[in-house]
Amino acid sequence: MSITVSTHGRSGQYIERISRNRGMVTGTITFGSSYAEGGESISDITKYFWSTNRTAFSCITNLVVEMPGGYFAYLDNSTPGSEVVRVKQTGVPPIVYEEPATAADKVATLEYPAAWIINVCTTGQNEALRATASTLADSQCSLTAAPSAGAQTKINTYGATDALLVTYATQSFRGLLDLLVYEEAVTLVTGNNNLANPMMAFGYCDAATTGLLLPVDTADTAAAGEVEIKFNAATAQLAINAAQNGEAAKATYLKAPTSGTWLYDHWVPDEDPTKAGSDPYTQAFKYPLAMWNITGALTVNSGVTQKIVDQGITAAAGEVNTRWGISNYELLATVGAAPVAGHVWGAKSNVTVTAGNYIKGQPWEIPTDAIEVPASDLSGLGACKFYAIGYTRT
Numbered sequence: 001m002s003i004t005v006s007t008h009g010r011s012g013q014y015i016e017r018i019s020r021n022r023g024m025v026t027g028t029i030t031f032g033s034s035y036a037e038g039g040e041s042i043s044d045i046t047k048y049f050w051s052t053n054r055t056a057f058s059c060i061t062n063l064v065v066e067m068p069g070g071y072f073a074y075l076d077n078s079t080p081g082s083e084v085v086r087v088k089q090t091g092v093p094p095i096v097y098e099e100p101a102t103a104a105d106k107v108a109t110l111e112y113p114a115a116w117i118i119n120v121c122t123t124g125q126n127e128a129l130r131a132t133a134s135t136l137a138d139s140q141c142s143l144t145a146a147p148s149a150g151a152q153t154k155i156n157t158y159g160a161t162d163a164l165l166v167t168y169a170t171q172s173f174r175g176l177l178d179l180l181v182y183e184e185a186v187t188l189v190t191g192n193n194n195l196a197n198p199m200m201a202f203g204y205c206d207a208a209t210t211g212l213l214l215p216v217d218t219a220d221t222a223a224a225g226e227v228e229i230k231f232n233a234a235t236a237q238l239a240i241n242a243a244q245n246g247e248a249a250k251a252t253y254l255k256a257p258t259s260g261t262w263l264y265d266h267w268v269p270d271e272d273p274t275k276a277g278s279d280p281y282t283q284a285f286k287y288p289l290a291m292w293n294i295t296g297a298l299t300v301n302s303g304v305t306q307k308i309v310d311q312g313i314t315a316a317a318g319e320v321n322t323r324w325g326i327s328n329y330e331l332l333a334t335v336g337a338a339p340v341a342g343h344v345w346g347a348k349s350n351v352t353v354t355a356g357n358y359i360k361g362q363p364w365e366i367p368t369d370a371i372e373v374p375a376s377d378l379s380g381l382g383a384c385k386f387y388a389i390g391y392t393r394t
Contacts, residue, residue, distance in 0.1 A: 002032035003085070005044035006383070014048050015392055022061075023049065023392035028385055029065055029073075029085065031378035037151055039076050039084030042388075046083050049390035058083055060390035067384050072370070086150075087373040094173035094366040095291060097324035098165040098310055103157040107144065112170040113374050114153040115177040116201065116254060117143070119167040119296050119308045126307035126319070127164065129295055131183055131206035131250045132156075140212070146182040147171070150372025165310050167324055169291055174367040175263060176254070183250035190245040192236035195253065199237050200267060201293035201357070202229045203252035207244055217299040217355050229294070231357050232256055232269045254293070262367050263359065266290065271356045273345070280315065280346040283353045287360035289322065289343035294357055298345065301354035306347055320347045325363050 007014045007027035015023040025048045031040070042063070049059040058077035063085060065073035070090040077083045092112055098121075101108040120127040120141050130142045136158045144154040149171065155164065171177050179200065186193055188207060205213045205227045213227035222228045224243035230236060238251065257263035273283040283298070298306045298320050306320040315321050322345045345353065 002034050002036060003040045003042075003044075004030040004032070005042070006030075007045075007048070017392060018389070021391055021393075022389060024387055024389050025049075026385075026387045028383040030383045031087070031381055033377040033379045035087065035373060035376050035378045037372075037375050039086035042075075042083050042085050045386075045388050046390070049388075050393050056080065058390075060388055062389040063386065064388075065384050065386040068381060071373070071378070071381065073384070073386075087378065088370040089373050090370045092170055092172040092368070092371050093363070094368050095167070095169050095325065095363050097167050099168070101155065101164045101166050103155075103160065103162045103164065106157050106160050106162075108155045108157055108162065108164050108166075110153040110155070110166060110168065112153070112172070113149070113151055113371060114147050114168045115171045115173055115180060116147075116169040116291075117166070117203065117295055118169065118292055120155070121165050121296075121308065121310050122163055123165070124309060124313050124316075126296055126309055127157075127162075128212055128307075129204055130212050131204065131252070134206060134211070147177065147180060149177065150374060152374040171371045172368040174369050175257070175261060179254040179257060179263075181251075181253050181255055183252055186238070186249045186251050188238075188240050188244050188247045188249050190242040191239055193238040193240060194235045195237045195251060197253075198234055198256040199229070199231050199253045200256045200263070200269070201254035201291075201295070202231075203254075203295045205238060205249055205251045207247040207249040209247050210244055213240065213244070213249075214305055215294060215297055215299060216305055217301045219301050219354065220299075229299070231293075231355075266359050266361050266365075268360050269357050271358075272352075272354050273356055275352045278350075279348055281348070281350055283320070283345040283347060283356075285342040285344070285356055285358070287342045287358075288362050289324075289358055290361040290363055290366055291359040292357075293359065298353045299355055300351045303351045304349070306349070306351065306353065315346055315348050317349050319349075320345045320353075322346070 058080045063075035127141045142156045218230040222241045228239035
């Protein structure tokens with residue numbers, strides 16, 4: 001067991017009666033070094049209570065645990081007879097930029113549960129995100145499973161010990177996980193293809209035979225192995241070449257948010273940036289960048305899709321990068337130059353990015369919620385005081 005329960009009381013009398021059929025138990029809970037996803041059993045507390053029919057209702061009705069460090073616990077008694085204490089954490093960043101995650105036996109684990117993957121790369125190399133069941137090639141990766149509330153996010157890698165840099169939105173980003181559509185099945189037809197929802201963000205379209213389809217601007221005509229992507233549209237969100245006609249595919253995306261929400265008000269679905277400079281060519285957008293909405297790529301009208309690499313290098317041909325998570329005031333500017341109000345991408349290739357799709361704003365402006373703690377070490381929290389209320393014998 002990963003928790004230790006110590007109850008207060010004298011002479012074996014641990015229940016303090018508070019009404020005719022209610023009692024209270026007090027004591028401490030000490031979490032161990034391997035808190036389990038989904039919560040820890042509190043059978044060492046529920047044994048002091050009593051229920052005539054525990055298959056119908058729980059014997060424990062309230063649990064309060066005093067926890068330090070932005071953690072708080074709550075009772076999950078949705079399965080009578082198998083009550084658990086679950087833990088959430090406040091203060092988790094809504095976006096994590098280039099988190100190092102080194103694979104062990106071809107699986108890398110992220111620090112926080114993810115709601116959306118923005119980019120994956122190794123140093124100087126983009127890692128294309130594919131469908132979960134894909135057979136990976138070099139410079140490709142995939143999630144081991146669909147993101148779910150409180151579950152540790154794991155990434156399959158091609159190399160046994162690939163050192164990834166992962167930029168992702170955590171599940172603390174309010175409302176984002178609710179928008180996730182993971183691997184919607186699509187039987188592709190030549191030309192326009194409909195998804196079940198308008199798209200705010202595009203993750204990937206992975207075809208059964210061809211494999212990963214490269215995203216291109218909706219103003220282009222998709223060549224073999226490409227997919228045109230259209231945002232904020234009720235139909236024809238994907239368009240493909242005749243070469244992919246009849247293929248089964250999986251599309252992962254975020255649905256368009258509801259009007260009046262923070263996400264809706266900060267969503268820039270289609271902006272053409274201003275290009276300037278020469279190697280590196282800069283692509284300047286109007287607003288600060290909170291989250292880029294095309295996983296791993298920037299599209300170019302009548303040009304080659306640019307792949308996103310890490311911010312610490314000079315982009316090579318066909319690559320772009322930006323300084324994640326800051327206002328970009330000083331990016332690629334000489335000392336004393338006028339500040340840049342929005343965000344800027346740097347590219348080696350002389351291309352003009354089109355149909356930029358992103359969430360504007362600074363990271364600290366993003367509304368957040370406490371999130372379920374994944375499997376982790378909570379032993380450092382020490383002994384946490386608790387009281388529990390439940391049914392007692394009348």
